[in-house]
Each structure stands twice: as C-alpha cells, then as structure tokens.
Amino acid sequence: MPDASSPSRIRSSRLSVRASPDELARWSQSARFLGHATTADWVRTLLQDAVLSHHRGGTVSRELRQLRGELGRIGNNLNQLAHAVHLGDAVACGDTLQDIDRLKDRTDHLLRDLRPVRVQRARSVSVPLMH
Missing domain, CATH: 1.10.1220 (Arc Repressor Mutant)
Known part of the structure; x- marks a missing residue:
C-alpha cells in the first residue's frame, strides 16, 4: 500500500x-x-x-420499473379473469397466482437487498488540545 x-x-x-x-x-x-x-x-x-x-448504479430503479410493468400485466390478467367469472365462464387462474407468487418473491428479494447494513457507530474520543 x-x-x-x-x-x-x-x-x-x-x-x-x-x-x-x-x-x-x-x-x-x-x-x-x-x-x-x-x-x-x-x-x-x-x-x-x-x-x-x-x-452498477441504477439496478434498483431498473428492477422497480420491471416489477411495476409485471404488476400491470398481472392486474390486467386478474381483470380478465374477473370479467370471465362474472359472465359465468369457468376460469383457470393457476398461472396468474404463480406469477403473483414469483413477483412477491422478487419483491422480497429486492427489499432485503435494500435494507441498510447495520454499521456499529464509532465512539467519539476526546483528545485534549495542545496550546
């Protein structure tokens, strides 16, 4: 060094x-x-x-944008399923529920990565000044 x-x-x-x-x-x-x-x-x-x-910077914001897009697609799927149910159609929602679980896991992983690492605070030391 x-x-x-x-x-x-x-x-x-x-x-x-x-x-x-x-x-x-x-x-x-x-x-x-x-x-x-x-x-x-x-x-x-x-x-x-x-x-x-x-x-590299920007990883979190890029990941959040991707999650937001996927949430939008899942919401769209849920609306289509709800509409089909109201019409009396039989629906299979297993894929959508799996998408929701996968997205939940990704979100949990991202949130774990965002949690700050606890750093032990340094103690301040008083040093007498020389005159």
Whole structure:
C-alpha cells in the first residue's frame, strides 16, 4: 500500500455533486452516524465499495420499473379473469397466482437487498488540545 506522501495518494482532483441544502444535511448526518469524519470520506467509501463489488448504479430503479410493468400485466390478467367469472365462464387462474407468487418473491428479494447494513457507530474520543 502506498504511503500518504506517494503521488497515487495525493488528492489533487475534484469530483463535484450538486445537492439541495436538505440533501446535503441528510448526507452529512448519515455520514457522521455511520462513523465517517466527513461526507467526502463516506462518498469515497461508497464509490470504492461499488468499484470492488462491481455494483452498477441504477439496478434498483431498473428492477422497480420491471416489477411495476409485471404488476400491470398481472392486474390486467386478474381483470380478465374477473370479467370471465362474472359472465359465468369457468376460469383457470393457476398461472396468474404463480406469477403473483414469483413477483412477491422478487419483491422480497429486492427489499432485503435494500435494507441498510447495520454499521456499529464509532465512539467519539476526546483528545485534549495542545496550546
């Protein structure tokens, strides 16, 4: 690992993100709660974790859009089945019920992935100032 004075450790580049004052306050509070000295330190950790895990952004929103589309199709199927029942037709709804169970499982899996990992909060240490 390079020492702090090596050229690869010097932070001479800047990455900027625009945020509302509320967003910035929430991010800062979250960073402190998770034991980071600064929001920048927390963001560096998040980015490094994403690089190491090969996690690409947008996965959750894409998955939610897919789930929403499937829910719409299942709802359409349920409406067609209900209409057939009201007409007195015999209906087989096994496939639709299996689709609902499969979608429920996918949703549960996504929600488990979204749950934040509990990080033990770092204890603050008082260090006397030298005068």
